[in-house]
Amino acid sequence: MEAYESSKIYKDQTNKWHDAKVVKKDVSVGDLVLLFKSRVKVFPGQLRSCLSGPFKVTHISAYGAFELWSEDGQSFKVNGQRVRRYYNGDEQGTIEVLYLGEPLPEKESE
Template identity: 50%
Template structure:
């Protein structure tokens, strides 16, 4: 009689465990959906046209951080725009390569503010 009661209690515990597991899966799914919706809302659509000048994000600099080193290189010229956001870029040397459009931002050319004068200082020879 006692074994039968223990068996029923164990079955109830297993059923409760299954319910906890299923509710945990549901909670995780709901959390992931909300996070994805928030993330997708924050992404700005980037559209580039042929002939635009763009800057390319260099993600490899994260491994070799330089405090004042810019992670953007360029400017590059957009030569072709493909489906799903891939772009063909051309550098100053004329090399053409493909990149993901999410790694690009528009380059705004500006006027030169002023000229820079460089003065090299040499130690005096008088002693």
């Protein structure tokens, strides 16, 4: 019985450690994501990206599986650990410009 209790304690501690390391994704339905390709083979002289996409998220299950929709009309499910959020550049914040020198004199039009 002590071995079973020790095993139970070990499993509980391992689950707590694993759950603390899991990062929540900031992805919701309708967002664009990139898919991590784990089977990329690197050939000398060629650069290949390990990410493909973008794909649109159509459904997120309670256990972390994502249903993605590709542009050719196919829908497929992947593990949530394989997706990365896609930033297309439109989501940049506003930029405030501060001029630290003297203002330039304005030219008068004649």
